[in-house]
Amino acid sequence: MALTAALRESDGIWFGWSGETGESHDLHFETYEGVTSATIDLSEQDVDEYYNGYANSTLWPLFHYRLDLAEYERDYQGGYERVNRIFGEIIAPHIRPDDLIWVHDYHMIPLGWILRQQGMHNRMGFFLHIPWPPTRLLTALPDHERLVEALFAYDVVGFQSAEWLESFRHYVTHEMDGTVGDDGRITVGARTIQAICCPIGIDAAEFIASARSKAARDVQMRVLESGVGRSMIIGVDRLDYSKGLAERFLGYERFLQKHPDRRALVYLLQIAPPSRTDVQSYQDIRSNLDALSGRINGAYADIDWTPIRYVNQGYPRDSLAGVYRAARIGLVTSLRDGMNLVAKEYVAAQDPHDPGVLILSRFTGAAEQLDGAILINPYSAEDVADAIAAALAMPRPERIARWRPMFDTVKERDVVWWRKRFVEALEGS
Numbered sequence: 393m394a395l396t397a398a399l400r401e402s403d404g405i406w407f408g409w410s411g412e413t414g415e416s417h418d419l420h421f422e423t424y425e426g427v428t429s430a431t432i433d434l435s436e437q438d439v440d441e442y443y444n445g446y447a448n449s450t451l452w453p454l455f456h457y458r459l460d461l462a463e464y465e466r467d468y469q470g471g472y473e474r475v476n477r478i479f480g481e482i483i484a485p486h487i488r489p490d491d492l493i494w495v496h497d498y499h500m501i502p503l504g505w506i507l508r509q510q511g512m513h514n515r516m517g518f519f520l521h522i523p524w525p526p527t528r529l530l531t532a533l534p535d536h537e538r539l540v541e542a543l544f545a546y547d548v549v550g551f552q553s554a555e556w557l558e559s560f561r562h563y564v565t566h567e568m569d570g571t572v573g574d575d576g577r578i579t580v581g582a583r584t585i586q587a588i589c590c591p592i593g594i595d596a597a598e599f600i601a602s603a604r605s606k607a608a609r610d611v612q613m614r615v616l617e618s619g620v621g622r623s624m625i626i627g628v629d630r631l632d633y634s635k636g637l638a639e640r641f642l643g644y645e646r647f648l649q650k651h652p653d654r655r656a657l658v659y660l661l662q663i664a665p666p667s668r669t670d671v672q673s674y675q676d677i678r679s680n681l682d683a684l685s686g687r688i689n690g691a692y693a694d695i696d697w698t699p700i701r702y703v704n705q706g707y708p709r710d711s712l713a714g715v716y717r718a719a720r721i722g723l724v725t726s727l728r729d730g731m732n733l734v735a736k737e738y739v740a741a742q743d744p745h746d747p748g749v750l751i752l753s754r755f756t757g758a759a760e761q762l763d764g765a766i767l768i769n770p771y772s773a774e775d776v777a778d779a780i781a782a783a784l785a786m787p788r789p790e791r792i793a794r795w796r797p798m799f800d801t802v803k804e805r806d807v808v809w810w811r812k813r814f815v816e817a818l819e820g821s
């Protein structure tokens with residue numbers, strides 16, 4: 393979504409895995425609403441070792457500070473490099489000398505390096521959507537040097553927040569003898585790259601419009617009617633351990649324990665579509681949350697009130713916008729999150745005359761930009777519980793005063809701003 397407009401304007405091609413398995417690596421071209429995508433299938437072994445393996449069982453947990461969940465298998469690393477090489481070899485003949493190449497995320501770190509090996513001199517950029525971990529964690533990855541060196545094939549490397557950029561610089565200066573110049577450029581050996589902080593935004597104009605659409609209003613009414621006057625707390629997340637869903641439920645339970653008189657005034661709606669269901673740690677988080685929501689509902693529910701509505705399915709974007717607008721509190725408790733777009737969507741969807749309150753984990757990239765939120769430490773159930781109590785009691789003038797600057801930021805630093813900032817750096821010399 394973030395790149396559609398850019399690709400349309402520049403007549404670009406989106407290249408990647410089709411999401412399908414198959415034995416041939418033929419490129420499939422497809423044009424939809426003015427954007428051409430070129431995709432290839434991957435074999436089952438590729439998907440196991442590359443996607444479920446190195447990308448989502450090694451890099452994702454490690455980059456989200458979960459050393460305990462990271463799996464180090466040589467087959468995974470081999471699959472990761474093999475698939476990136478396949479990607480590079482297949483896309484190379486379609487790249488013209490003046491094309492800009494923008495590679496996204498941890499699945500494709502070595503792609504630029506592979507394209508350079510094929511003799512490409514194009515400007516190449518890489519954007520990391522997830523956090524960059526502290527050096528002491530990253531060094532637990534076997535062959536971490538090899539992975540980071542591959543980033544030096546790019547001209548520009550972008551991070552979501554100043555904190556992740558700082559961690560990257562720390563690694564480069566402590567592990568690679570790199571130097572950071574006055575202009576922020578980073579030199580290692582013969583290569584100098586530009587590493588920038590470039591926080592991603594949402595398509596704010598589109599989201600604000602969809603929050604006002606008929607579909608959104610219908611959903612908003614449906615939610616408000618079913619809540620019979622109770623304040624709703626909303627959580628929307630892929631079912632992922634980085635999102636702190638268990639901590640959210642426990643913090644909410646603590647609120648119910650501490651404030652029995654306020655129990656019947658609220659409920660939590662948690663929308664959590666499953667993701668990466670072939671990975672064991674994702675199956676584990678799902679059964680943990682099933683048990684936890686069941687236990688809390690069993691302990692606190694009344695004949696006419698269920699404390700947690702826990703929904704394991706996805707909804708159309710305009711419905712989500714209506715749900716956000718109906719919620720008195722947006723609750724984001726990620727334990728680590730590159731940015732967190734849900735926080736921005738919640739802000740964009742609010743009624744300017746009666747906005748809700750955003751409770752936001754300090755461990756998200758978004759926390760650097762959205763300081764009108766109540767910032768919390770999601771590891772502390774007390775902290776979450778106190779924030780819920782404060783948000784419910786917050787008078788309207790304070791809610792407006794906190795929301796307004798956040799709304800301005802979400803609108804100004806939107807996805808177009810993000811894309812332009814990155815592409816300008818990429819075009820520069």
Ligand code: GDG
Binds near residue numbers: 630729
């Ligand atoms: C990665 C990084 C970074 C969720 N449920 C439904 C649905 N969603 C949409 C949300 C939001 C998106 O998915 C989730 O974005 P997040 O930013 O919250 O999280 P990740 O998926 O982990 O994304 C993250 C992001 O990349 C961008 O750089 O912010 O830190 O981890 O847009 O609305 N959308 C629909 N139905 C759902 O049920 N339509």
